[in-house]
Amino acid sequence: MPFLDWVNKNQAKETTREVPYHLLKQESVHGDASGANADNLLIQGDNLLALKALIPFYAGRVKCIFIDPPYNTQSAFEHYDDKLEHSQWLSMMYPRLVLLRELLAADGTIWVSLDDNEAHYIKVMMDEIFGRQCFVANLIWEKADSPRNSARQFSSDHDHIFVFSRTPDWQPSKLPRTEESNSIYTNPDNDERGPWIPGDPYANKPYSKGLFSITGPSGRVFTAPPGRYWRVSEEKLRDLDTDGRVWWGPKGEARPSIKRYLSEVSDLVPRTLWRKEQAGSNRTSKNEMRALFPAEASFGTPKPEALVKRALQIATSAGDLVMDSFLGSGTTAAVAHKMGRPYIGIEMGEHARTHCLPRLQKVIDGEQGGASKAVEWQGGGGFRFCTLGEPAFDTDGRISAEVKFATLAAYVWHFETGEPGQQMFDTPMLGVHNGTAYYLLYNGILGDRRPAGGNVLTHAVLQAINEVFPHDGPKVVYGEMSRLGASRLGAEGITFKQIPYDVKMR
Structure with a gap:
């Protein structure tokens, strides 16, 4: 299979492994963000850092990723720096796609919207990252309502939406008849x-x-x-x-x-040509934004809600997790909210606060624009607004004092098992995976709330673990230090790993 090469590609591949882990800091809660809405997140910050922070908790859980990254059109937009040199743009996209793939569920898909400037390069890059066998379709979206007579050669009527699946046997849902x-x-x-x-x-x-x-x-x-x-x-x-x-x-x-x-006859098999009558156009999306923010200039390149709704109809069911790491004006999160899909939206710019946050608040309040009538939206739900906090590890590899037990437990669990940390991490025993039990001694989880209390594997701590959290099989124990000899560890079937030196991140 041919591969795409560009200046600094090796550095782009290394970036994926070198991205530091940051904590998420909750800034505010809007509406009811509990229960079925607990995963609804709006995150402001660099999406590369945010994606890495989410992996221990959401790896393999996201059913549909819909992203509309900067098109690299050599134009200046109000809300984006969309004028990246070609190889820089590729280096920007590569590590983000690698992390997005890790977040994608086994039966999930990723949808990437681009125009002709970078579309065909991203197809080859995604062949490498996701595998050519996981390419599903190149959708053609009719974005223009009328020809642009000022065009130098051809008036561009369409954008591309590349769809890749996590595994080759993915099947789309059919669309309702019209x-x-x-x-x-x-x-x-x-x-x-x-x-x-x-x-x-x-x-x-x-x-x-x-x-x-x-x-x-x-x-x-x-x-x-x-x-x-x-x-x-x-x-x-x-x-x-x-x-x-x-x-x-x-x-x-x-x-x-x-x-x-x-x-x-049954419902309709999705087709690759999406007309503006079915999925909206650029004019549709600009009118939607004017209705939401009448006092402001229109957002540069929003997507119409009908377009995202159609993608989510094909790729998800109610309750499936949706992600957009280039959230822009907030369309993907708004449509997912209306359709009963939990969502994670990431946006670096200030418009995370000026556009996305108020737009999602309007959705909670029951706004009737965009896809609302089609999905019979009446309001409700909620979300949490977060920013990126401190790095989880300092430059010397020490764990930040801001890292709580549950956060470190999710990191350790994901590193050891490859599974997302979805369980309640409130005891030293994190869980059992493939016959091995995993334990974490950190922040006095055994009851002693002194920073160093209960973090050392002693004979007394081992006795407490065996009595309260027994496991008849191999054990992996993370702690600050072990005072048990190698023979005792061997007899107990324990592999001891020291904090912070053995706390590695995927």
Whole structure:
């Protein structure tokens, strides 16, 4: 498989491993951010740092990632520096895509919206990161309502949306039928089964019983054209005709067509061409932003809510976690909120506060713009607004005093097992994975609240662990120090790892 190369690619690959872990600092709570809304997060900060901070808690949990990164159009936008040199843009995207892949669920997908400036480069990059076998589709979104006559060569009417899955066997959900898709069904013969369309009776592939002649009501004889074959056997075709499921034309002289009834067809398989009538356009999104923020200049490049709604209909169900690490004006989070999908939105710029936060508050209040009527949104729910806090480790590798037990426990659990830390970390025993139990002695978790209390593996601490949190099998214990000899550790089946030196991060 060919690979994309650019200046400083090796440094971009190293960046993924060198990103420091930061803590998330909760700034405010809006609406009801408990229960089903507990995962709803709006994070202001560098998305590379934010993604790394989220991995111990959300690795493998995100069902759909929809991102609209800067297009690198060599233009200046009010809210973005979208004028990155090509190799810099690629170096910016590579480590972020690697971390996003780690957050993606096994049955999840990532959707990346771009124009022609970088779209075809990102396709090759994502082939490398996600695997060519996980490429799903290149969607063409009709973003323009009318031609731009000032264009130097061609007026650009579309953007690309590349869809990749985490595993090759992903299957999309079908889309509900619309009045437009149903309008092609008619009922010229007043069939009691309702509207229908004529189906082609012929097939291109050879069929053992597909060569015969049949006589229609007018006496005309029909055979399959050269190189084609009847789709069904002669017996089956006659049975369908007897049942009124074959159409011979208004005078009984046309070739037989097998009826396909509207009542018997399923929802629609997603297609790769998304018209503005189905998914909105740039004009649609700008009008949505003007309605939300009438006193401000329109956000530079928002996406219409109908576009994101369509993606989430295909890629998620209610309750599935959605992420957008280039949140922009907040469209993905707003639509996910309205559709009952928990979400994590990350935005570095100040418009995380000036646009995203008030927009999501309007959603809670029940605003009726965008996709609201289509999804019957009436308001409610909530989210937490967070910023990036201190690094979890200082330059010497020591753990920050701001790191609480549950946070470090999630890091340790993820490093050892590769699983996200979703359980309640409120005891020294973090859990059992593949027969091994993991323990953490930190911040006096055994009850002594002095900083160093209970953090050393002594005979008394081991006795307490065995009595209160027993495990008949291998154990891994993290602590500041062990006062047990190698023979005792071996006898107990314990592998001891020292804090902070053995606390590594994926």
